[in-house]
Amino acid sequence: MSEAVEVYEAHPMTLVGTPDSILAEATEAANALMTVVKKAKLAHNFGGNKDHLEFEAWQTLAKFYGESVQCVDVKFVQYGSAQGFEATSIVKDRFGNEVSRAEAMCLNDEDKWKSKPKYAYVYICKDGSRSVEDPGKDQIIWENRKPKKERVKVGDEPVPLFQLKSMAQTRANAKALKNRFAWIVVLAGYSATPAEEMTTDDNPPPPPEEERPGMKAPQEKQEGKSTIKDPDSPASDAQVKAISTLWGKLGFEDSMKYAYCSEAAGLTEVIKTTKELTKSGASAVIDRLNRDIKEKKAAEG
Numbered sequence: 001m002s003e004a005v006e007v008y009e010a011h012p013m014t015l016v017g018t019p020d021s022i023l024a025e026a027t028e029a030a031n032a033l034m035t036v037v038k039k040a041k042l043a044h045n046f047g048g049n050k051d052h053l054e055f056e057a058w059q060t061l062a063k064f065y066g067e068s069v070q071c072v073d074v075k076f077v078q079y080g081s082a083q084g085f086e087a088t089s090i091v092k093d094r095f096g097n098e099v100s101r102a103e104a105m106c107l108n109d110e111d112k113w114k115s116k117p118k119y120a121y122v123y124i125c126k127d128g129s130r131s132v133e134d135p136g137k138d139q140i141i142w143e144n145r146k147p148k149k150e151r152v153k154v155g156d157e158p159v160p161l162f163q164l165k166s167m168a169q170t171r172a173n174a175k176a177l178k179n180r181f182a183w184i185v186v187l188a189g190y191s192a193t194p195a196e197e198m199t200t201d202d203n204p205p206p207p208p209e210e211e212r213p214g215m216k217a218p219q220e221k222q223e224g225k226s227t228i229k230d231p232d233s234p235a236s237d238a239q240v241k242a243i244s245t246l247w248g249k250l251g252f253e254d255s256m257k258y259a260y261c262s263e264a265a266g267l268t269e270v271i272k273t274t275k276e277l278t279k280s281g282a283s284a285v286i287d288r289l290n291r292d293i294k295e296k297k298a299a300e301g
Contacts, residue, residue: 023187029064030188036060043190046198050191055170058177058194061184066094069176071169082109085165089172091180100180104171106164110199113164115156119266121149121281144233151266151280166295171196235282240274243282246289250296264288 016022036057037043043051062069074087084107091100108114122130125139130152134140141148174194178185182192247257262270265281277285 026184026187029061030184032064033057033061033184034188037188037190044195044198046195048191050189052191052193052195052198053185054195055174055177058174058181058185061181062091062177065181067091067099067180069173071172074165074169074172076165077105077107079107082107084108084113084161085168087165087168087172089169089176091176100176102172102175102179104168104175104197106168106171108159108164112199113159113167116159117153118155118157119151120154121151121266121278122154124148124150144230146232149232151284163292163295166292167196170295231280231283232278235275235277235279239277239279239282239286242286243274243277243289246286246293249293250289260288261285 037053040056042054042057044054045051059069069089069091071087071089074085077084077086084105086103086105088101088103090098093099106113120132122132123135123139124141125131125135126141127139129135129139130150131139132154171194174196178192178194186192243261247254252260258271258273261274261277264285264287265271265277266284267281271277274282274285
């Protein structure tokens with residue numbers, strides 16, 4: 001008994017355009033990308049020969065070609081004791097056609113996403129000791145009519161799940177763009193692996209928002225010492241207003257606001273109003289808000 005044989009017509013592999021013209025166009029895009037990356041500090045080295053680009057750099061490259069990326073699905077996942085989120089992202093061309101798709105996860109079994117330092121403000125006592133609890137009026141050092149305190153690490157705490165969710169989306173976005181534009185990134189001299197996919201212990205954090213072009217100069221520099229004038233004095237009206245504005249952009253429920261601000265400022269008790277923050281505490285809250293807004297925008301594409 002004979003079997004039907006399906007015959008396919010062979011199509012020869014042909015060039016789309018000339019290699020010289022394709023490389024010339026890609027080189028122009030690569031050179032423009034390098035300019036943006038250097039100016040905005042969007043590349044990081046993890047001990048290898050090549051720098052790795054942040055998601056914003058990949059997103060910029062896509063814009064050169066009229067393409068955009070978006071996260072189309074994100075779900076909570078658990079594997080044994082590890083939990084986190086898995087996201088799916090797609091890239092669309094300028095006509096709305098899907099041209100790339102990728103999945104990525106962020107789980108709390110990664111060292112970077114398992115825990116983070118927990119800080120608290122402690123009293124600086126006259127005898128040189130430090131105390132979380134009120135040491136009594138005989139031991140308190142007063143500055144500007146307020147007890148002198150310093151922010152110290154008091155332990156570690158789990159990374160909030162919303163941050164894992166945001167990073168899963170950012171990774172999926174970057175990976176989908178990588179599938180599409182890795183060859184141009186390599187042509188520019190960078191690694192084809194996005195910075196967000198690097199999970200080594202020596203993973204350096206991205207530059208603070210205030211160090212990016214167009215941002216104000218950083219308030220804390222060199223040897224970990226604050227250059228904020230009167231850091232333990234009450235937060236300024238400008239800082240309080242900035243926190244309110246940034247909180248609105250973040251889009252979280254107002255019921256979470258004061259717990260969020262207290263945690264970002266390293267406080268052990270939840271404040272009732274942002275006016276209770278010190279200048280240094282308010283600065284820490286503003287920094288945290290800027291970072292979370294950036295991650296939220298990146299996740300939304």
